[in-house]
Amino acid sequence: MPIVKSLRVIGNRTVNAVWRTGYATRFFVMTLFYSGPSFKRFRLIVKEMFSSGVMSLIIILVAGMFVGMVLGLQGYETLKRYGSESALGSLVALSLVRELGPVLAALLFASRAGSAMTAEIGLMKATEQIAAMEMMAVNPIARVVAPRFWAGVISMPLLAAMFSAMGVFGGYVVGVVIIGVDEGSFWSQMQASVDFQHDVLNGVIKSFVFGLAVTAIALFEGYDAPPTAEGVSGATTRTVVQSSLAILMLDFILTAFMFQGA
Amino acid sequence: MAKIAVRHLTKSYNSGKVIALEDVSFEVQPYESFCILGPSGCGKTTLLRHIGGALKPTSGHIKVDGQILHELDQEGLYEMRRKMGMLFQFGALFTDMSVYDNVAFQMREHTDLPEELIHDLVMMKLHAVGLRGTHDLMPSELSGGMARRVALARTVALDPMLIMYDEPFAGLDPISLTVVGDLIRRLNDALGATSVIVTHDVQESLKIVDYIYFVADGVIVAEGTPDEIQASDKSFVRQFVHGEMDGPVPFHYPGGDYRTDLGVTA
DSSP: OHHHHHHHHHHHHHHHHHHHHHHHHHHHHHHHHTTHHHHHTHHHHHHHHHHHTGGGHHHHHHHHHHHHHHHHHHHHHHHHHTTOGGGHHHHHHHIIIIIIHHHHHHHHHIIIIIHHHHHHHHHHHHTTHHHHHHHTTOOHIIIIIHHHHHHHHHHHHHHHHHHHHHHHHHHHIIIIIIIOOOHHHHHHHHHHHOOIIIIIIHHHHHHHHHHHHHHHHHHHHHHHSOSSHHHHHHHHHHHHHHHHHHHHHHHHHHHHHHSTTO | OOOEEEEEEEEEETTTTEEEEEEEEEEEOTTOEEEEEOOTTSSHHHHHHHHTTSSOOSEEEEEETTEEGGGSOHHHHHHHHTTEEEEOTTOOOOTTSOHHHHHHHHHHHHOOOOHHHHHHHHHHHHHHTTOGGGTTSOGGGSOHHHHHHHHHHHHTTTOOSEEEEESTTTTOOHHHHHHHHHHHHHHHHHHTOEEEEEESOHHHHHHHOSEEEEEETTEEEEEEOHHHHHHOOOHHHHHHHHTOSSSSSOSSOOOSOHHHHHTOOO
16 A cells, blocks of 8 residues: 555654654753853863864855955945945945855854764764763763853854954955955945944844854754764764754844844 | 662563563672673673663663662762763773873762872772873774773772673783783772673683673573583583584574575475
């Protein structure tokens, strides 16, 4: 009976999806619940910030620079048609602070640090390090997961800010130094049009939410990975795919709320 | 010291379709060192995980030091595990920490000892396993045998009353095997701990334990002291101790008719 078989497969997948969602939610709540010890021993978070945040700096800065340079080029070409080259500073800064900085930095963070977190925790599980910790009466969620979670959440807005700053510098190099847009108008237009609360703060909120989503997905996938080579590689792939989709989806939702009627 | 009492322990999966352990009962006295022997997949690691409180029985119970493990909440279980130590099959050393930090891990997590005292304790534990000189190495720089010895030092870091060993001899060269076996016996005697060793290495375990349980297909099929086991005329024990190819543990996995599989019709 092919219909019965299909129904069984659909039912099985639905039950699995619901079960996994529940398990992920429980995992997230447990992570928050056991976060206290991480803040008491803040050096654990700092150590993880080094591996997830500092080690992502190069890719974030280089990507930010190039994105800013492309914005400078494209923006100049478009603005020139309307004789508004002087607004290049505004265009570069607003694009970066509102959208590109948080979104692209989060996508890069998911690929660089998120995948590494998943692989690390997945391998810890495969090599029984997580089980060993449990047997030593040390809660792995408090000791391994929570510090990484908060390290990611704190690192993400900082990385996004650096991405945007580097992008503005890239736009300046292309627009002012190479093309020759007036330096004074580049900076003054930027200063006049970028609002701290409306643009900068909203960008920070976005990157904070993205950091939360990426790190939660990465840690859950690692913790839930089957303890085999295929299991860990599959989990790493899922982290990158799910994080990227989550970032883009959350970006739309946040943008709709933040900039409605603006 | 710890007294372990296993009573009618049954563990099944898939709503009873797969039975890993069936009505297993035994008792271990304090200071005793005992071994669970059996072929791969017979349920011995499942039994060890129950003793460590990592699995909950389908029926029956395990008492350690008078407390039924599966009735403890997480806090109670963690309290109990602070008195336990477990050596994992391949050591399970934390790969992002040095040898020193691995051994110091539990001391830092569970005590407020000053770092100077932790240093002395770590050095003593590493000295006991002959690896004091490796304290600043990373686990990736150790050989398999050395990693197992460091893991042993970490296992006994807080002087546990019950030590569990999951396949401690797996994948070791003959020298490392003898060293690890000797260390297990000596550390056990020095700490006055109760030891549970899960292994399929008969010869090494016969040298270092007081009592042996043979597990096959989830049930205890034989038990005795090392001398009794060596003199046993039970076919399963004989096959296992002497490594015979065929016997109660068949060489062939159950399958269909050989001639049919080969397509021979006549």
